[in-house]
Every structure is written in C-alpha cells, then in structure tokens.
Amino acid sequence: MGTTLDSLLLGFSVALQPAVLWYAFLGCLVGTLVGVLPGIGPLAGISILLPITFGLNATNAIVMLAGIYYGSQYGGSTTSILLRIPGEASSVMTCIDGNAMARKGRAGAALCIAAVGSFIAGTFGVIMLTLIAPPLATIALKFGPPEYTALLALGLIFLAYMSTSSLTRTLLMASLGLLLGCIGIDPLSGHFRYSFDIPELGDGIGIVPVAVGLFGLGEILSTPSHQVKGEVIRPKLRELWPNREEWRQSAMPIARGTVLGFLIGIIPGSAHIISSFLSYAVEKKVSKHPEEFGHGAVAGVAGPESANNAASTGAFVPMLALGIPTGPVTAVLIAALLVHGVPPGPSLVNDHPNVFWGFVASMYVGNLVLLAMNLPLVGLFVNLLRIPYAYLYPLIIMFCVIGVYEVNHSIVDVWIMLIMGVVGYALKKFGFDPAPLVLGLVIAPIFEMSLRQSLIMSDGNWLIFLQRPIALTLMIVCGVLLALSVKSMFSQRDWREKMAAETKE
C-alpha cells in the first residue's frame, strides 16, 4: 500500500505539471463536445484526434486521449437529457428518464445528478484502478505465449457473451476483424498476405481508418440531416441544484451503478453501453415505484450515468495492466501508446512509471475538471446543440479525412476509411455491432503470434494450453462461458432479451 501511495505521489507530481493539466483539460473539453454532439462517438473522436497527439510526449498524449474518452461519457448525458437524442450509445438509457425530468422542469437537477454520479463513479473507478492494476501487472509478468493465447481467447469469448448483439453476430464480426488483422507481412515468415501489390497494405490495416470509417463515416451515411430534429430544452442555472428528495433518491442508484459499472468495465465487450442498460434494469427491479421509470425517475438517470462512467474507467485496468483492449476505444488508446513507443502491458508500471502513474493521477484531476466544467458551461453546450446537423456533418467528414490521412500520410488509409464507412452503413442495416470487428483487428497480431509461438514451444502439442496452471484456469473459464453462451442460444430468451424486455416494460 505504501509503495502504491508513493507511486501515486509520483503520478501527481507528473499530472500537476502545467502542460499535463492543460492537456487533461483540453481532452475533457473536447471529450464533452464529442459526447454532446450527436454523430461523433468517443471512438471516432479519439481516432480523428489521434494525429494531433503525435507531436506530444506519451504522457500528454494518453492523458488527453483518455480525457476525451471519459469526457464523452459526461457530455453524452447533456444531449440525452436536453434533446432526447443519445450523444453516444451509452447514454441511451439516460434519454428516457432524463428527458422526462427535463420536460417536468427538472432539467438542471437531472444534469447535476448525472454529473455528480459520473464524478463519484469516475473517482471510484480511478481508486480501484490505482489499487488493482499494479498487482495485476505483476501477475501478468508470469505470462508466456500460452497464457496470452488463453487470455485473448477468453477476451473474445467474454466479448461474445457480453455483447449487446447475438453470439453468432458477435463472433462473425470478431472473425472479420481477425481476418482483417491478418493482412500484411507475416512477422514470422515474411510472407505477404492479401496485400495485392499495394505497398501500404504490407504494414497491415491500421485501426484508425477502420474505426473512423465504421463509427464516424458509417454513422453519417445512415443519418440524413432531415432525420435529425429535436427540441432543445434550455435549463436555467438557478435550477441546477437538485432538491433534498432528489439527492436522497439518487444516492443508492449512484452507489450501485458505480460498483456494477466498474465490474462490467473490466470485462471485454461494449462495457459502457451494457453497464448503463444493466444498471437501469437493476434500478427498476429494486425500486419501490417501478411505474415511475419512463416518467422521470431520478434513479433512471443516476444509476446508468454512474455505471457508464465507472465502466469507462474499469476498461483501463486490463488495458494498462495486461496490454489487452476490452473494447474498440481502449484498442485505439493502445495504438496511441504504441505510436509513442510505450507498449502497454505488465511492464508499463515498471518501465514507464511516469506515464502510468501520471496517467492514473491525471484521471483524478480530470474527473474534478469535468465536474467543475460541465455544470457551469451547460449553456454553451446547449448552444452547440443548435448548430444544424446539415452544417455539422461536413465538418465531421473533413475531420475524418484529415485525421485518417495524417496518421501515415497515406491516401490508401483514406480509401480504407471510405470502404469501412460503407461497410459500417451496411452492418447497421443488418443489425450488426461493429465493435467486435475493431477489437478482432487489434488483437489479431498478438493472438496469432502467441498462438504460433505456443505451438512451436510445444512442438505442435495443443495440450500446452492445459498443462500450465494460469492457461488452464483461463481455458476453464473459456469453456464455462462457451457452455453458457451455447445454452443461451437454445433457451427461449437469453440474458440480452430479458434485459431489453425489463428496460422496455
């Protein structure tokens, strides 16, 4: 514990430097804007702005990008409450009761409860990250190729089990991502795979063009401006403070949402989305007045908003300690760290303590910045929501092109983004969630390398995954989850359908 505190002090000495504070503030501000504006999710926002960080050092870059991520969770609630349009996917549940509260003249209270809940959840998440990540990284140092293979397989199976779409669809998307990740030169044999004599494809397909195409351009393609209409409710500043009864009603949902969100956040999948849905379902179930849900229940805002923020912080635990992304956003953040020559994973804490602890400490600061910024500036964000979408999306397309091109100065990347935009549009039409595709793309090289190394180590004996204690444990969990997944395929209603039904009722 003493070592952790010393390390955290080192982190604060880094995070409180003016430059780091500035980038934390900038990240939180941009993240809030990304969350507020419908059409740009955190993933597209981070991907588009990734090239901006190339001129920064690793600490400033990761602090700014992480600020965008958790800032977008805060910002998403503003649009949901005032416009009844989710600024990003994890704010869907906040739309229901948040906007109903706003229509009853309690917009300010809903925004304040969402902000305070997000702050508490975010801070709890960072405390847990501080305590859990370093010991987890120490354990992970014992991992060899078989353990990593088992861990990545577990990640994929967890993703399939926890995903918001069906098991088959999630695995199909993950397979497509893994296949895209195989493009380029094979690192072990030097063979060119599917590069079609295009030199740029020799290095493989980058995550940024794929993510921006699927989540940025794909969203714009399926959203004609005439479909984006909404009446913005403008809250008065003096109405921002909730009354005593509203505070009382929000206390336990915030506590439950925080713990639930953090636990779901460390599991692969669209954690911040699932956590808000699950929190809403839990709050409705434990409420003495479930009939109030859908008509402005305070718990329907406090729980999901806390859960999605805690989940975003929880996602940093496996990312920093194991170097494994739990979702597309953490995958892009890993790519950002790699660009700066800092490989995330077990060695990060020891090899780059300034980056690790500076980043952790900056999250404490970032949560304070967000709380201080979001409520007073709500008027500014309301004005932003009045920009017609017809003028907004050309700006987003321009940023998409600049962002993607600037990563490698490659026009091939822009073409890939365009193709992925069309793919994202088609996937949306057929009800596929593209997040597992991005995750598959990111883990493909690590997964393939560790699998092949394991097989070479064991002279082709598959039993190597069952002969080492850590790998065996992970494989057993894989087996249990697979069995549960298969069982849910044959049952009348799996947990997703039950949850959807509970939140609908």
Added chain:
Amino acid sequence: MTLRSDHVAGAAFVLFGIVVFALSGDLPFGNLSSPGAGMMPKLVIGLMILFGLALIANASTSQPFAAIAWDDGSHAMKVVVITAAAAASYQTLGFLLTMSLLVFILLIAIERQPLHYSAAYAIGLTGVAWWVFGKALKAPLETGILGF
C-alpha cells in the same frame, strides 16, 4: 419462404469467406509444430463460414429483408461519391482547395443550402482547420500542385 435479413447477411459472409479462401491458395498452412503464414487466416475463414451458416440457419427470427429501410441510401451514396472525389484529388489539389470544395459541395449538392452561406462556411471552416492543424499543431498538410 420469406427472404430474411440474416439469410442475406449470412450468405454474404459465406461468399466472402470462400472468395478470401480462394485468394489464400499460395499461403502455406504449415503444420502444428511449425505453423505457416496461412494457418491463422484459414482458421479464421473457416470460422467465418461456420458462423455465416449458423446465421442462415437461425435466420427465421430476423426481420424480412424487404423490411429493411433504404430511404437514406441516396444520401449515403452522394456522401460516399463526394468524399471519394475529395480523396482522389487530395494529393493533387492540396488541403485548402480539396476541403473547401468537399464542404461546399456537400452543402450545395446534398443539403441544398444557399450558395453564399455555403461558400462562406466552407472557406471559413477550412481556414480554421488549416490554422489549427497546420499552424497551431504543426501537422504537415498537403499543399498540392498549386503550392498551397
């Protein structure tokens, strides 16, 4: 039998898997003790075809293919064509000209906005982006053959 969305999606993935498998002919699979460059892609293609078939098998619960709304298709197609034209001309025309034209044409051709508003917005926006990315953040932006 009603053609459902999962029939079409599943068939597309199976077909895609077969095409990629055909393209993987020269990649060596190797053996278990010495896996080749083709092992991972071929395993993944196999899984993709399997999941595609599973999607087709369970397609009865999905919506009818005819029920998918494509009313945003023309908007999507116009955006793709205009952005593709911008991508094709980006390295030739450079940042300032390409981006101004991209925004201007999107506003005029798709959104039917007034000409002078669109022109002012496109030029102003591109100018701000050029200053932010090119000057403040020192990102090297394409100058193109016109030299700006």
